[in-house]
């Protein structure tokens with residue numbers, strides 16, 4: 208019977224039959240014939256990507272990962288072509304440079320001491336980032352985070368200059384200036400016993416600092432006691448990102464959704480781009496010699512033919528990577544201290560016992576406080592600012608990851624929140640114990656090498672030192688100046704949160720009274 212002789216209803220029914228056959232054969236292939244078929248995982252996740260995507264869009268993926276590892280072990284098949292690892296050796300095998308043989312730690316390879324190095328085996332190239340996660344939409348401009356290997360190496364070498372010790376010393380007055388303003392604002396806002404939302408104030412501070420370091424001007428958040436439109440957009444994009452990362456698996460669907468986006472949102476996006484471009488132009492006019500994070504790029508711009516769009520994309524990614532992460536951690540550590548009075552007492556005593564005046568608190572003096580560092584690291588473990596797995600792709604020839612052979616093209620990731628809350632690696636993983644980072648024998652069996660909040664290898668965090676400096680300075684100056692008490696409604700601040708690429712933090716309401724001296 209010719210197709211043309213069929214009615215519309217018959218054609219539709221035929222279409223459904225073909226679709227059902229296609230989907231069923233796909234599912235059967237994924238379950239019984241796929242090269243990853245021997246890896247354990249829930250059948251829905253092994254059969255289709257929806258098990259993963261629905262959790263990602265619901266904001267529960269990092270938490271669900273812990274339950275999955277507890278049920279299925281250190282390697283779980285979380286999508287037909289994706290494996291999640293909670294073995295600490297996986298960090299180095301996935302994120303590190305790969306050895307010439309193409310393998311990582313190899314079967315039984317790696318050990319606590321060797322895999323705790325900050326770089327992987329030297330020699331080969333790192334695994335590539337998974338494009339459907341990093342660049343779900345084609346017209347996303349390239350920046351240091353989503354660039355391919357060669358462009359990344361070039362960008363990283365150039366941008367590293369802005370993060371050198373010398374540059375950071377030169378940036379000190381600028382950073383301290385914003386913290387002075389934060390402290391002044393907190394005094395005003397908490398006067399008369401009013402509570403303040405510290406999560407927002409930490410955001411304002413780190414966005415203003417990075418805005419200045421990446422665009423030559425702050426966002427004025429501290430001045431205006433409010434989020435700038437640019438900053439608000441980041442949080443919206445992060446949430447929408449989970450949807451686009453899901454749609455990226457269905458190229459036809461993503462085109463359709465993009466075509467259906469109301470023009471209002473397209474105009475908003477255009478406005479955002481213009482605002483960013485105007486900021487960049489003002490930074491360029493300010494001249495190349497300025498000790499900030501884009502000075503290196505501006506100096507090379509002509510030589511490399513870097514377009515304004517590319518410069519803009521890299522300034523923007525510095526803001527996204529360098530502000531919300533640090534502010535999130537500051538909110539987290541403040542919450543843990545407020546709900547663990549012993550730790551708060553010890554840290555406050557360390558800070559107030561070390562300095563005679565606030566002027567003594569600077570980049571080098573805060574780096575000598577051991578309990579402060581332990582408090583920050585314990586908060587990074589319990590509330591990692593990058594909680595989700597950032598996926599890589601296994602290259603040609605396959606790879607050994609934490610003693611497992613993994614075929615080429617497999618997507619692989621380590622999910623930080625799940626790794627750090629696994630009691631195979633950390634004793635009392637849900638309890639805030641800064642002492643575990645200070646050599647307390649009770650935690651001697653902790654797998655410290657499982658802890659990589661800034662990742663490791665050639666694509667690890669470029670801003671790690673800047674982040675630690677900011678976190679140390681801001682927390683020290685807040686606790687030097689104020690006694691804090693958490694407001695009743697924020698007692699369950701952490702347990703209410705969801706993760707849409709970033710933590711959706713909500714208000715952290717705190718009463719702040721000037722410290723009595």
Ligand code: HEM
Pocket residue numbers: 351352363417500525526528529530532533536591592593597660661662665666667668669670671673674
């Ligand atoms: C607590 C704060 C921070 C945490 C936990 C953190 C974490 C990370 C992580 C996990 C990555 C790897 C991303 C990936 O693999 O795709 C990364 C990359 C990066 N971070 Fe941070 N970050 C923090 C603060 C900062 C700050 C203050 C800056 C300064 C602007 C910064 C700049 C960068 C840059 C430029 C990269 C890309 C590096 C590259 O691809 O070569 N980060 N960060």
